[in-house]
Amino acid sequence: MSTTVNPAAADEAAADVPQSRPVSRGALVRRRFMRNRWALGGIIVIIVLYIVAFSYPLFSPYSYEFHDTTNTYDPPSLTHWFGTDNIGTDMFVACMRGLQKSLTIGLLVGVISTALSAVVGATAGFFGGITDRAMMWIVDLLLVLPSFLIISIASPIFKGSSWLILVVLLVLFQWMITARIVRGMTLTLKTREYVSAARFMGQSPWRTIFKHIVPNMSSLLIVDATINVGSAVLQESGLSYFGFGVQPPDVSLGTLIATGTGSALTFPWLFYAPAVLLVVALLSVAVVGDGLRDALDPTSSRARRREKKRKDKLA
Amino acid sequence: MSASEITLDESVLDGAGDGPVLEVADLDVSFPSEAGRVHAVRGLTYEVARGEVLGIVGESGSGKSVSSLAVMGLLPEQARISGSIRFQGQQLLGLSDVQLSKIRGRRISMVFQDPLSALTPVYTVGDQIAEALLIHGRGRLSKAAAANRSVELLDLVGIPNAAARVKAFPHEFSGGMRQRAVIAMAIANDPDLIIADEPTTALDVTVQAQVLEVLKTAKEVTGAGIVIITHDLGVVAGFSDRLLVMYAGRAVESGNVNEVYQQPRMPYTLGLLGSLPRLDAAEKLPLVPIHGQPPSLVDLPQGCPFAPRCPLAVDDCLTAEPELSEVDSTSGHRAACIRSAELAATEAEVEDSIDGVEASNAAAIEAAVEVFGAELVEEPKAALRPRAERPVVLEVDSLVKHFAVTKGVVLKRKVGTVHAVDGVSFEVREQETLGLVGESGCGKTTTLMQILGLERPAGGSISVLGRDVSTLDGKARKAIRRDMQVVFQDPLASLDPRMPIGDVIAEPMQVHGFDATHIRKRIPELLDLVGLRAEHADRYPAEFSGGQRQRIGIARALALEPKLLVLDEPVSALDVSIQAGVINLLDKLKAELGLSYLFVAHDLSVVRHIADRVAVMYLGKIVEIGAVDAVFGEPKHPYTQALLSAIPIPDPVKERQRERIILSGDLPSPANPPSGCRFRTRCFLHATLSDSDKRKCVEVEPPRESQGDDHEVACHFARAKQVV
Numbered sequence A: 001m002s003t004t005v006n007p008a009a010a011d012e013a014a015a016d017v018p019q020s021r022p023v024s025r026g027a028l029v030r031r032r033f034m035r036n037r038w039a040l041g042g043i044i045v046i047i048v049l050y051i052v053a054f055s056y057p058l059f060s061p062y063s064y065e066f067h068d069t070t071n072t073y074d075p076p077s078l079t080h081w082f083g084t085d086n087i088g089t090d091m092f093v094a095c096m097r098g099l100q101k102s103l104t105i106g107l108l109v110g111v112i113s114t115a116l117s118a119v120v121g122a123t124a125g126f127f128g129g130i131t132d133r134a135m136m137w138i139v140d141l142l143l144v145l146p147s148f149l150i151i152s153i154a155s156p157i158f159k160g161s162s163w164l165i166l167v168v169l170l171v172l173f174q175w176m177i178t179a180r181i182v183r184g185m186t187l188t189l190k191t192r193e194y195v196s197a198a199r200f201m202g203q204s205p206w207r208t209i210f211k212h213i214v215p216n217m218s219s220l221l222i223v224d225a226t227i228n229v230g231s232a233v234l235q236e237s238g239l240s241y242f243g244f245g246v247q248p249p250d251v252s253l254g255t256l257i258a259t260g261t262g263s264a265l266t267f268p269w270l271f272y273a274p275a276v277l278l279v280v281a282l283l284s285v286a287v288v289g290d291g292l293r294d295a296l297d298p299t300s301s302r303a304r305r306r307e308k309k310r311k312d313k314l315a
Numbered sequence B: 001m002s003a004s005e006i007t008l009d010e011s012v013l014d015g016a017g018d019g020p021v022l023e024v025a026d027l028d029v030s031f032p033s034e035a036g037r038v039h040a041v042r043g044l045t046y047e048v049a050r051g052e053v054l055g056i057v058g059e060s061g062s063g064k065s066v067s068s069l070a071v072m073g074l075l076p077e078q079a080r081i082s083g084s085i086r087f088q089g090q091q092l093l094g095l096s097d098v099q100l101s102k103i104r105g106r107r108i109s110m111v112f113q114d115p116l117s118a119l120t121p122v123y124t125v126g127d128q129i130a131e132a133l134l135i136h137g138r139g140r141l142s143k144a145a146a147a148n149r150s151v152e153l154l155d156l157v158g159i160p161n162a163a164a165r166v167k168a169f170p171h172e173f174s175g176g177m178r179q180r181a182v183i184a185m186a187i188a189n190d191p192d193l194i195i196a197d198e199p200t201t202a203l204d205v206t207v208q209a210q211v212l213e214v215l216k217t218a219k220e221v222t223g224a225g226i227v228i229i230t231h232d233l234g235v236v237a238g239f240s241d242r243l244l245v246m247y248a249g250r251a252v253e254s255g256n257v258n259e260v261y262q263q264p265r266m267p268y269t270l271g272l273l274g275s276l277p278r279l280d281a282a283e284k285l286p287l288v289p290i291h292g293q294p295p296s297l298v299d300l301p302q303g304c305p306f307a308p309r310c311p312l313a314v315d316d317c318l319t320a321e322p323e324l325s326e327v328d329s330t331s332g333h334r335a336a337c338i339r340s341a342e343l344a345a346t347e348a349e350v351e352d353s354i355d356g357v358e359a360s361n362a363a364a365i366e367a368a369v370e371v372f373g374a375e376l377v378e379e380p381k382a383a384l385r386p387r388a389e390r391p392v393v394l395e396v397d398s399l400v401k402h403f404a405v406t407k408g409v410v411l412k413r414k415v416g417t418v419h420a421v422d423g424v425s426f427e428v429r430e431q432e433t434l435g436l437v438g439e440s441g442c443g444k445t446t447t448l449m450q451i452l453g454l455e456r457p458a459g460g461s462i463s464v465l466g467r468d469v470s471t472l473d474g475k476a477r478k479a480i481r482r483d484m485q486v487v488f489q490d491p492l493a494s495l496d497p498r499m500p501i502g503d504v505i506a507e508p509m510q511v512h513g514f515d516a517t518h519i520r521k522r523i524p525e526l527l528d529l530v531g532l533r534a535e536h537a538d539r540y541p542a543e544f545s546g547g548q549r550q551r552i553g554i555a556r557a558l559a560l561e562p563k564l565l566v567l568d569e570p571v572s573a574l575d576v577s578i579q580a581g582v583i584n585l586l587d588k589l590k591a592e593l594g595l596s597y598l599f600v601a602h603d604l605s606v607v608r609h610i611a612d613r614v615a616v617m618y619l620g621k622i623v624e625i626g627a628v629d630a631v632f633g634e635p636k637h638p639y640t641q642a643l644l645s646a647i648p649i650p651d652p653v654k655e656r657q658r659e660r661i662i663l664s665g666d667l668p669s670p671a672n673p674p675s676g677c678r679f680r681t682r683c684f685l686h687a688t689l690s691d692s693d694k695r696k697c698v699e700v701e702p703p704r705e706s707q708g709d710d711h712e713v714a715c716h717f718a719r720a721k722q723v724v
C-alpha cells in the first residue's frame, strides 16, 4: 500500500485547490519514460547506430563490395578500423552495411510479430466461440508446419524479390506462441471487474481490448518484442541460406557473424566486430523495452519521481 | 526467530496451574522491509486465563495477527521478536521449532480465517483429525480409537451425519463446514489455549453464527482460554469476556467487554463503535467516519499514533506516546490516551436515548457522534412525493435465469439445471434505495448481472426507466447504459491498474461521446464530489487506499449523471472505519443528486442504515420484501428472522440476552431445490408445525402475499417475531 496520498486531507473535499488539467495516460507514460535515463540512453544509442550505419558507407573510402586483395586478414588498424576479412573487405563498412539491414529487419519483425500476436490472441480470447476456434486452428497449423521446409519450397517464388519479404516470412513463423500466451492471459483479464465495468458503461469490445486488455499485458508484450528483435536478426542469417533477402555479396550482421564464427579464435575481429555491434544494438533495445515497461507499469517505483516509502502489509 | 535478545529463564514446566494460560509481556515484533524495519507489534502485554475469552480487535495492519503468530511461533525467520510469551508459566520465546511443535497443536491450537489452508486437500477430513490425534497421542491411541474420536468430534462441532462425513474430502465441504472441521481438529487434543484468527470473516452471517456457537461449545468442552482476533466489534461483543483494542501495533484500550463498549476511553475505540451501522437502531444514526488511514509502521511519528486522525488531538499528544494506563482503578479498564477524562465528561453530557438501542450503549454512540462531529445527511423528505407517485426506474418481473449443468468434454450432455434466479420480482422507484440481501449463492449477484447485461432474460422481464430491455436495439441499449451505472465490490479489481484515475473517470464520458473540454472540466468536479482532490487525477489506482479507490469507482459511476446506481457490495471490502465514510458519501450523493440505488449486500446492518426498502432472497427467490422498518422491525419470514438474529450487535449486554436462531445445515444445491417452500429443509418453524401443515410446506410453494403496508412475505405461516 503506498502512502503518498495524504488521506486526511484527501478525505475532506478540497474545493479551493486550483483546478489542474488532468493528464491522460499517454502523456503520463511519456513523462515517466523520459525520467528513465537508461531508457533514454538506449534510444540515443539506437538512433546513433542508425545514423552511422546509413551515413558512414556514403563517405567511407571503402565499400562492402570493394575487396582490397592485398590486405586480407588485416587486424584492426587506423586504415581498417575493424580489420579486413579473407578477401580484403573492410570490416567496418561491412558491419555498417550489415547493421542497416539487421536493425531494420529486427525492429520491424519484433514490433510486427508482437502486435500480430497481441491482436490475434486478445481477439480470440475476448470473443471466444467460433472466432477463438478459427484463430487457434490457424495458430496450431502454423506451429506444426516445419517453417524452414515451407520456406525452402516457397523460395523459388520469391527469388529476387525485396528483402522485405524476409520480414513477412520471419513474422509469419514467430508470432504463434505469444498469441497463445496472450489468449490465455486475455481469458483471465476478461473476467476482471474493470472489464465488466467497461462493458456496463457501453464500451465497444474492440476499444475494451485496446484500452484495458492489451495495456495490462504490456510487460509480457514488451519482453516478447525485445526477444523477437534478437532472434529475428539471427534467424535472418539462417534464411539467407535459402536464398532470401540478404545475399552475398550483400551482408547483414547475421551473415557476418555466421561466417566469422569459424575464425573467432584465429582472426577474432571477424567474429567480435559484428557480434559486439549486435550485442550493443540488442542491449539498447532491451533497455528501451525495460524503460517502456516501467513507464507503463504503475507499480514500478523506478519511473516515479522519487522513491516512495512502501509500507509492508502486515497483520 | 532470533533468540539472542531473549533471556530464557529456567521456568517451570509443570503445566496447568491456577495462573493465566497465556501471559504476553512487552512483546515487540519487527520485520525488515525495503523501506526499513516494520514495527508490527510494539510493547504488547496481555494475559488470558483458563476458560476466558479475550477479543483482540483492530483494523488490518494493527498487528493483531502478527502478535498471535508470535505466540504460535509461526513468524518468518527474519522477524525480530523480543519480550516474553509464557504459556502456563513456560517461556515460549527462544524454544526451538521441535520443542514448540510439541506444544503447538496439542496444548495451543489455532483456527485460521481460511479453513482450506488448514486442511490438506488429498486426505479425508476424518483422516486429518485422526492424524492430529495420533501425532500427539504418542501411541497411546489406537487407529480405530482415533477414527471413532474424529466422528465424535465432527458430531460435536455440529456436522450433520458425521459418521458418513468423516470420509469426505475438504472440497466436498462448504466453507462453514470446513471451518467447523478445523475447529474439530483444534479441539481434538483438548488444548489449553485456542487462538482463532478472524475465524468467521469469510463466512455468511448465518454460518458465522453457527461457527461462533461451535467455538462456544469448544470452550465449554475443553475449558481452554480463547483468543479471538477480529476486525468486527460485533462478533466479539457477545463472545468475549475481555477486549483488547489494537492500533498501530499497540494496545490502545483494554478491559472488560461491557466497559469498553459502554465507556470507551480512547477516541479510536469510540470512533470504531460510532462507525458501525446499528441493526438495532430504529432511528437513523449518523455514522462516524474516522478520516485518514493508520500510520506506516516503518517510521512512526513521535507522540500518539492516532493523533493525525484524532479529533481531540492537542499539542501535548505529539510529545510522547501515551501509556496504556488505568482509567478506572477498580476494574482494570485501561486506555492509552491523555484525554480520556474529557471523553468521560463528554459522554456524561450527551443525551443517551436512541430508539431501539440500550441506554448504556447509546451514550457511547452519541459521544462518538459528538466527538467526531458526524452529521446525518438530511433527506429532503418534504420535497419527496409519496412513493406511489414517483416513477419506477427499475422493474424486474418474474425474472428467471437457469444455468445448464453439463457433463463431458466432447459431447456435452445436459445433466441438470441450476435455478439461480427463479421468478424474482421487485421495483425501484425514483430516489429510493432497495437493498437486496441474502447469503452467497442466493442468486443476488446473478440477478444483478442480468439487470446490468440488458439482454433479454430467459424468463420474465426487466425494464429500466420504463423501457423493456428485450425490445432494445444496440443503440437504445447504449443510451440506457447512461442512466444506469454500477459500483463494484472490490475497488481495486474494478479499476484498471494501468490507467491514471483521470482516464478512469473520463472513460464513460468518452464512450458516450462527450467532447474533450467537457470531460476536462468534469473530472475535477467529480473528484471533488466524492471527496478527492483534483490533482489526484494523474495518479494510478494502486496509490490510493481502499476507501479512496471506492470513491473513484463512485466518481466513475456518476460521470454520466445516471438516474440509477447499482451497487454490488460496495463497502464489504473496506475496513470499518473507512466503510462509514463511504456509506455517508452514498447517503449524501443520493440526497443531492436524487439518485436511486439498487444496493446488493450481505451485511444487513449496512442495509438497514442506507436502504428505504429491502428484499430478502433465498435460493433464487425473494422471500420477504418491504419497507426497511417493517422488515427489520417485524420480520415475518422465518429466514429473515434467522438472518437478522444471526447478525451480531456491538452491545455486549444485549448480545448475551439475544436469542439466536441457528439455522441447521447448509444451503441446498440450487440444481435440486426442495419442493414446495425452498426454505423448508432449514426452517425452524416448519419443524414445529403439525403434520398437515408440514405437508402444505412440502407440497405447495408459498406465494408472496401482502402482510400489511408495503410488506410482502412468501410463507404459509408467516408470523412476526422480535429478533433484533
Ligand code: SF4
Binding pocket: B266, B267, B268, B304, B305, B306, B307, B308, B310, B311, B312, B313, B314, B317, B322, B336, B337, B338, B339, B340
Ligand atoms: S492521546 Fe491525544 S491524539 Fe491520542 S487519542 Fe488521545 S486525544 Fe487523541
Ligand code: SF4
Binding pocket: B637, B638, B639, B677, B678, B679, B680, B681, B683, B684, B685, B686, B697, B702, B714, B715, B716, B717, B718
Ligand atoms: S412455508 Fe413452511 S417451510 Fe416455508 S418458510 Fe413458511 S413455515 Fe417455513
